[in-house]
Amino acid sequence: MVKRFAKVVAVDGLSLAIREGEVFGLLGPNGAGKTTTIRLLLGLTHPTEGRLRVCGHDPTREPQAVRRSVGYVGQEIAVDPYLTARENLMVFAGLYHLRGDERRRRIEEVLELVGLAERADDVVRTFSGGMKKRLDIACGLLHRPRLLFLDEPTLGLDVETRRRVWDFLKGLAGQGLTVLLTTHYLEEADRLCDRVAIMDRGKLQAVGHPQELKDGLGGDVLRLRLAAEAPLATAVEALEPLPCVSAVQSIDGVLVARVRSGESALPQVMDALARVGIGVAAVSWSRPTLDDVFVAHTGRRLEEHGV
Numbered sequence: 001m002v003k004r005f006a007k008v009v010a011v012d013g014l015s016l017a018i019r020e021g022e023v024f025g026l027l028g029p030n031g032a033g034k035t036t037t038i039r040l041l042l043g044l045t046h047p048t049e050g051r052l053r054v055c056g057h058d059p060t061r062e063p064q065a066v067r068r069s070v071g072y073v074g075q076e077i078a079v080d081p082y083l084t085a086r087e088n089l090m091v092f093a094g095l096y097h098l099r100g101d102e103r104r105r106r107i108e109e110v111l112e113l114v115g116l117a118e119r120a121d122d123v124v125r126t127f128s129g130g131m132k133k134r135l136d137i138a139c140g141l142l143h144r145p146r147l148l149f150l151d152e153p154t155l156g157l158d159v160e161t162r163r164r165v166w167d168f169l170k171g172l173a174g175q176g177l178t179v180l181l182t183t184h185y186l187e188e189a190d191r192l193c194d195r196v197a198i199m200d201r202g203k204l205q206a207v208g209h210p211q212e213l214k215d216g217l218g219g220d221v222l223r224l225r226l227a228a229e230a231p232l233a234t235a236v237e238a239l240e241p242l243p244c245v246s247a248v249q250s251i252d253g254v255l256v257a258r259v260r261s262g263e264s265a266l267p268q269v270m271d272a273l274a275r276v277g278i279g280v281a282a283v284s285w286s287r288p289t290l291d292d293v294f295v296a297h298t299g300r301r302l303e304e305h306g307v
């Protein structure tokens with residue numbers, strides 16, 4: 001599938017199949033094409049090339065059928081802070097043409113599901129960030145969708161609240177709902193998603209279970225901060241021929257080398273750098289992270305972290 005805007009190819013040859021009941025994450029930096037992908041799936045914009053199907057329907061030709069089968073929760077909190085949780089849900093129920101007993105039943109059902117039944121008649125202004133997000137999600141679940149789209153579900157939430165939202169989303173998926181979310185938080189992709197697709201500049205770089213993607217790199221990742229003024233290109237050239245180094249890149253001023261074992265490679269790496277007169281200011285190594293997977297595919301980092 002391709003989506004081209006005037007000057008930008010927002011989605012470039014994306015091919016994906018999401019499985020029923022999984023939490024699937026689209027992971028990538030700003031501008032990677034994640035939101036555009038969700039807008040395509042919702043039928044809010046149409047592909048320039050290619051076709052897609054959502055719950056058996058073509059969003060371009062049957063947008064109503066797609067919208068009946070899916071729920072959408074945007075980046076911004078959509079609920080009105082001056083209404084109660086129940087009043088907010090009444091507004092959304094109106095959008096879905098739910099009336100009378102059916103409306104009352106569904107509202108009770110989603111309030112239970114998101115754990116807000118006891119706060120149903122409190123104004124949203126008094127809710128925590130996580131509670132507001134859960135109410136937002138409740139609005140997206142009122143029409144009992146099979147698939148829920150979440151655009152950056154924990155953007156701007158603190159770490160503790162973020163974890164609580166993850167647990168809650170895992171619980172929903174455990175009950176059979178399929179969840180497709182976008183994120184640029186590595187930890188979110190790692191902890192929450194059954195599978196992730198790493199996107200960059202509209203292109204799919206890798207798809208798989210987070211652990212599988214990390215294991216795919218093999219070995220350890222060695223990070224070296226060189227002494228001031230040391231030429232990174234020379235350092236890369238010095239390490240490339242070493243048998244213990246399977247790949248080496250300079251990323252944001254840090255030398256990143258993939259090695260079988262950090263501990264055994266380190267002396268050889270230090271020797272090779274010393275031979276070309278390069279000093280090392282700091283060293284660390286670890287098992288690969290999803291950031292390393294991103295680096296391996298794009299040559300850039302998704303998240304900042306030091307050595």
Ligand SMILES: Nc1ncnc2c1ncn2[C@@H]1O[C@H](COP(=O)(O)OP(=O)(O)OP(=O)(O)O)[C@@H](O)[C@H]1O
Pocket residue numbers: 005006008009010028029030031032033034035036037184
């Ligand atoms: N309506 C539009 N018109 C022109 N360009 C667009 C439009 N929508 C998106 N783009 C461009 O397409 C690219 C992908 O944008 P998109 O919003 O899908 O990325 P994203 O991964 O969701 O990023 P973010 O995390 O910032 O939301 C960007 O370069 C963006 O500027």
